Amino acid sequence: MSFLTLEKVSKSFGTNTVVKEFNLGVRKGEFVSFLGPSGCGKTTVLRMVAGFETPTAGAITIDGQDVTRLPANKRRIGMVFQAYALFPNMNVYDNVAFGLKISGMDKSAIDRRVKDMLDMIALGHLADRYPYQMSGGQQQRVALARALAPQPQVLLLDEPLSALDAKIRVSLREDIRNIQRELGITTVFVTHDQEEALSISDRVIVMNKGRADQIGTPAEIYNRPKTRFVAEFVGTLNMFEARVTDASTNRLSLAGRDIAVPSTNGAALTNGETITLALRPEALFMQEQQAGDIALEGRVQHFGFHGSIIRAKVAVNDQTICVDMFNQANFTMPNVGENIRLYFSPADALVLAA
Amino acid sequence: MKRFPAVSTLIVIVAALYFLVPLYATFDFSLRMERGVLSFAAYRDVFQSDTFIATLTFSAIASLVAIVLGALIIVPTAYWVRLKLPKVRPLVEFLTLLPLIIPPVVLVFGYMRIYGNDSFLPLTTTDPGTNVLLVIGYTILSLPYMFRAVDNGMAAIDIATLTEAAESLGASRMRTIRTVIFPNVRSAIMSGAFLTFSISLGEFVMASLLNRPAFGPYLVQMGQDYAYQPAALAIMAFGVTWASMALMQLFATRKPGQRLFPRIPSFTPRSVKP
Numbered sequence: 001m002s003f004l005t006l007e008k009v010s011k012s013f014g015t016n017t018v019v020k021e022f023n024l025g026v027r028k029g030e031f032v033s034f035l036g037p038s039g040c041g042k043t044t045v046l047r048m049v050a051g052f053e054t055p056t057a058g059a060i061t062i063d064g065q066d067v068t069r070l071p072a073n074k075r076r077i078g079m080v081f082q083a084y085a086l087f088p089n090m091n092v093y094d095n096v097a098f099g100l101k102i103s104g105m106d107k108s109a110i111d112r113r114v115k116d117m118l119d120m121i122a123l124g125h126l127a128d129r130y131p132y133q134m135s136g137g138q139q140q141r142v143a144l145a146r147a148l149a150p151q152p153q154v155l156l157l158d159e160p161l162s163a164l165d166a167k168i169r170v171s172l173r174e175d176i177r178n179i180q181r182e183l184g185i186t187t188v189f190v191t192h193d194q195e196e197a198l199s200i201s202d203r204v205i206v207m208n209k210g211r212a213d214q215i216g217t218p219a220e221i222y223n224r225p226k227t228r229f230v231a232e233f234v235g236t237l238n239m240f241e242a243r244v245t246d247a248s249t250n251r252l253s254l255a256g257r258d259i260a261v262p263s264t265n266g267a268a269l270t271n272g273e274t275i276t277l278a279l280r281p282e283a284l285f286m287q288e289q290q291a292g293d294i295a296l297e298g299r300v301q302h303f304g305f306h307g308s309i310i311r312a313k314v315a316v317n318d319q320t321i322c323v324d325m326f327n328q329a330n331f332t333m334p335n336v337g338e339n340i341r342l343y344f345s346p347a348d349a350l351v352l353a354a
Numbered sequence: 355m356k357r358f359p360a361v362s363t364l365i366v367i368v369a370a371l372y373f374l375v376p377l378y379a380t381f382d383f384s385l386r387m388e389r390g391v392l393s394f395a396a397y398r399d400v401f402q403s404d405t406f407i408a409t410l411t412f413s414a415i416a417s418l419v420a421i422v423l424g425a426l427i428i429v430p431t432a433y434w435v436r437l438k439l440p441k442v443r444p445l446v447e448f449l450t451l452l453p454l455i456i457p458p459v460v461l462v463f464g465y466m467r468i469y470g471n472d473s474f475l476p477l478t479t480t481d482p483g484t485n486v487l488l489v490i491g492y493t494i495l496s497l498p499y500m501f502r503a504v505d506n507g508m509a510a511i512d513i514a515t516l517t518e519a520a521e522s523l524g525a526s527r528m529r530t531i532r533t534v535i536f537p538n539v540r541s542a543i544m545s546g547a548f549l550t551f552s553i554s555l556g557e558f559v560m561a562s563l564l565n566r567p568a569f570g571p572y573l574v575q576m577g578q579d580y581a582y583q584p585a586a587l588a589i590m591a592f593g594v595t596w597a598s599m600a601l602m603q604l605f606a607t608r609k610p611g612q613r614l615f616p617r618i619p620s621f622t623p624r625s626v627k628p
Contacts (some may be wrong), residue, residue: 081515
């Protein structure tokens with residue numbers, strides 16, 4: 001049974017509907033991420049869960065209680081903001097103790113809880129510091145401790161890593177995930193960064209124009225995108241036009257080659273129609289991997305060295321294909337302008353719905 | 355090599371002289387009460403006057419009450435306008451500017467008409483009632499300074515997100531204002547407060563027309579009756595204004611957790627070995 005439920009939730013600002021009949025069930029202790037471009041409605045959904053916005057229609061329940069019209073301060077929600085939002089007039093201790101004081105906890109219990117929280121984020125030695133005396137990463141850790149201190153029912157994270165530099169982002173997102181697992185707290189994370197969403201979530205909700213385009217595990221979202229939008233938004237894709245030659249056996253014609261795809265990804269095929277076939281850059285190889293791989297002829301346009309990855313741009317017919325390979329010491333890179341063959345397995349080809 | 359900024363330096367010197375020469379002349383004149391010697395006799399004379407102490411105390415109390423009242427009106431208003439009604443901000447800004455446009459004399463005559471003898475609330479008929487009107491008048495005079503200072507203070511912090519952060523932790527709106535918003539705009543309130551104090555301390559029109567024993571009318575009266583004491587009072591009034599400005603600066607630049615004044619190192623006498 002779902003711990004946090006959103007049922008047909010919609011939100012309009014004037015005539016502009018930003019969230020349309022949004023449905024979601026989050027299990028207790030689950031970590032879900034809303035992923036999508038700016039303006040897709042992901043933050044609005046989060047703010048409705050927090051109580052900062054009231055849905056125009058639909059219902060939100062937490063642990064069976066309808067909280068749709070409940071004020072934010074009565075919802076027992078912990079929230080971490082992109083801009084940290086630590087209280088500038090309070091030091092770290094007082095920031096973390098703020099919610100505990102409001103709950104009426106006695107002083108010694110507050111002391112213990114604040115100490116535990118600060119130990120959890122490894123900032124116990126900075127209890128006397130003020131927000132302006134700390135780095136962005138430290139401030140966001142304190143914001144996390146502050147949100148968790150009153151033991152909220154749900155933790156909401158609104159792009160908490162966006163304002164941090166790359167290295168801190170990676171370490172803090174791992175910390176967030178570890179703490180979340182340790183406490184078993186139901187967590188909703190909003191981000192526009194696909195790597196972030198895929199790396200720490202139990203499930204990812206890809207949002208587009210106020211709706212959930214796909215809800216699934218990170219692997220499902222990446223490997224089996226259900227819509228063209230999800231496929232294009234998550235990761236890089238090479239897209240080819242193919243013609244359906246036999247819909248009953250999923251046979252297609254791609255650049256004059258006959259391919260049988262094992263799955264149509266839920267799309268209904270019709271004989272003679274032109275469909276889009278997509279391939280991830282890492283699904284293309286310069287050597288044949290197994291019998292039955294499909295080969296494409298192309299000419300190398302560019303090689304980019306990215307450390308562990310080598311990214312090649314290859315011209316196939318009239319389009320440029322992106323190919324990713326692991327960097328291997330014994331691999332001889334073809335020269336730019338050289339004709340090569342690219343291989344892929346039909347099993348890796350994605351049929352995209354329009 | 356950089357050229358010496360001669361023109362701007364000259365402008366600064368001329369402007370400084372324009373300001374400082376009359377001030378120096380007033381100060382010099384205030385010291386010449388006793389023939390042939392420079393002394394602080396005029397200042398002594400002023401301080402020995404009971405009326406000086408009484409009027410200064412009256413005006414100081416009225417100003418402080420006006421500051422508190424102004425802060426209690428302005429802080430929640432500015433907060434609410436920024437948080438919920440950003441579209442009406444230009445209107446509120448215009449309203450708070452009105453005291454600079456409408457002369458205080460108009461305000462006082464309005465008071466007399468509304469709160470006079472035949473009013474449902476005849477405040478002008480009693481001393482406490484008139485004092486209340488004076489304080490309200492000072493509060494209105496303070497609006498342009500107080501609102502701008504507080505509004506700028508709120509612009510410097512993200513009050514919307516801070517409010518949401520406080521609410522997500524269970525705080526009510528009133529508690530948010532009291533424990534989060536108010537302390538974070540305290541330096542802005544102090545700036546507005548010192549400006550208000552320096553303006554209302556020597557205010558003449560309202561105090562005089564409402565017939566209150568305030569410092570402004572006392573200054574004017576002294577100017578009519580004496581020669582050297584008004585110069586001494588003018589210098590002291592400047593001193594109060596400058597002190598207010600200095601304190602305003604001090605509070606405005608102070609960060610949370612910082613001491614108002616730097617810690618003075620304590621000296622432990624060393625034991626001297628024979």
